[in-house]
Amino acid sequence: MIERMVKLGVTLMVVGMVAALGLGLTYTVTRKKIEQYDKQVEAQACRSALPGVKSVSEIKEDKKLSSKASKKYQDVQKVFTCGKGYIFVVKTKGYGGPLTLAVGIDRSGQVKGMAVVTSKETIGLGSKALEGSYLGEFNGKTAKDRLKVGEDVQAVTGATITSKAVTSQVKQALEAFDLVKQ
Amino acid sequence: MNEETTGWQEFRKGFILENPLMVLMVGLCSSLAISTRVENGIFMGLSATFVLVFSNIIIASIRKWTPDQIRIPIFIVVIASFVTIVDLSLKAYFPPVYERLGVWIPLIVVNCIILARAEGYAYRNTVWNSFMDGLGMGAGYTMVLLIMGVIRELLGTGKIVLFDKQIISLGPFNPPAIFILFPGAFLTFACLMALLNRYKMRKKE
Numbered sequence: 001m002i003e004r005m006v007k008l009g010v011t012l013m014v015v016g017m018v019a020a021l022g023l024g025l026t027y028t029v030t031r032k033k034i035e036q037y038d039k040q041v042e043a044q045a046c047r048s049a050l051p052g053v054k055s056v057s058e059i060k061e062d063k064k065l066s067s068k069a070s071k072k073y074q075d076v077q078k079v080f081t082c083g084k085g086y087i088f089v090v091k092t093k094g095y096g097g098p099l100t101l102a103v104g105i106d107r108s109g110q111v112k113g114m115a116v117v118t119s120k121e122t123i124g125l126g127s128k129a130l131e132g133s134y135l136g137e138f139n140g141k142t143a144k145d146r147l148k149v150g151e152d153v154q155a156v157t158g159a160t161i162t163s164k165a166v167t168s169q170v171k172q173a174l175e176a177f178d179l180v181k182q
Numbered sequence: 183m184n185e186e187t188t189g190w191q192e193f194r195k196g197f198i199l200e201n202p203l204m205v206l207m208v209g210l211c212s213s214l215a216i217s218t219r220v221e222n223g224i225f226m227g228l229s230a231t232f233v234l235v236f237s238n239i240i241i242a243s244i245r246k247w248t249p250d251q252i253r254i255p256i257f258i259v260v261i262a263s264f265v266t267i268v269d270l271s272l273k274a275y276f277p278p279v280y281e282r283l284g285v286w287i288p289l290i291v292v293n294c295i296i297l298a299r300a301e302g303y304a305y306r307n308t309v310w311n312s313f314m315d316g317l318g319m320g321a322g323y324t325m326v327l328l329i330m331g332v333i334r335e336l337l338g339t340g341k342i343v344l345f346d347k348q349i350i351s352l353g354p355f356n357p358p359a360i361f362i363l364f365p366g367a368f369l370t371f372a373c374l375m376a377l378l379n380r381y382k383m384r385k386k387e
Contacts, residue, residue, distance in 0.1 A: 001225075007249070008251060008252050011247070011248070011249055011252065012252055012259075013253060015244075015256050015259050015260070016259055019210055019259050019260065019262075019263040022263055022267070023263055023267070026266070026267045026270050026271070027270060029274075030270040030273070030274035030275075031274065033273075033274035034270065034273050037273065037274070037277045056198065121356055136183060164369050
């Protein structure tokens with residue numbers, strides 16, 4: 001009995017190991033390309049988060065500000081700057097996994113726009129809180145706003161968790177803005 | 183019968199006799215969802231064929247020492263590995279396609295065509311026959327996706343766009359968008375099924 005269990009276990013382990021080896025190889029080969037692609041997606045999202053920015057080349061990540069902001073606000077990943085203002089890339093836990101948004105804030109500290117970088121929210125439910133009509137509600141918010149779901153921000157029906165995630169991301173971006181603004 | 187003729191038969195049956203979508207009726211949900219465009223059909227078909235062929239080969243070649251009790255977990259590991267390979271490669275080399283097919287690529291893992299072929303065919307047959315079976319099933323699957331894609335894209339958008347080039351245009355008319363929505367998938371699929379059944383009945387008579 002025990003002998004048979006061991007045999008089954010070992011067989012499964014061998015199969016798993018071979019599979020892992022193959023996957024590891026594929027991952028190494030494709031990693032660079034995928035990173036490049038992810039960067040491109042991020043840059044595009046950042047560009048569209050701040051109205052008035054016409055091309056990706058206008059914005060640039062400020063590494064110093066990035067590390068300064070993410071030290072205090074763990075969810076803030078990167079800070080991009082340009083003449084018009086700042087763009088914060090904020091990553092939190094959504095309903096379906098990590099949810100990354102780009103939040104555009106102008107020099108006066110007002111939210112000007114937002115864009116989704118990556119999302120695994122359920123299509124048709126959580127994704128409703130990532131549509132332009134909902135994200136637009138945050139335009140004009142500043143660090144002075146409380147940004148609490150149920151008070152000054154409404155949650156989308158069926159997308160409560162995603163709405164909360166989005167709200168907390170805007171909040172963090174605004175707080176990070178106060179920290180890094182010059 | 184020698185090896186080659188059987189192999190050829192295994193390949194051919196995937197088209198009509200045992201077409202995975204139209205006859206075996208497995209793996210329907212992803213095919214109904216993505217057949218909105220011909221281009222999606224091409225890439226989804228190729229991805230599924232790749233996974234089918236390679237998982238069939240591997241499963242047929244290790245079938246002798248695969249213990250019966252744990253064959254399903256082993257199949258799933260093999261299938262999932264190939265799906266992940268497709269997933270990563272598409273993302274790296276064809277990002278626009280990857281974005282459009284989205285969640286359906288990882289979901290090939292649970293596409294019943296692949297598990298059904300592994301369990302129902304590759305586990306009991308030689309490597310060569312399993313290879314031909316995978317190829318035929320994949321080709322039959324791709325064929326149906328293409329037919330559905332052509333119908334739905336043409337009727338639903340009024341034109342067919344392949345790799346950013348317009349191939350066919352129906353000219354100025356207002357296309358009924360229902361064809362690229364879910365009801366259109368069912369309508370198209372039902373009509374195809376009806377045609378195939380008619381063909382089969384005629385043949386029987």
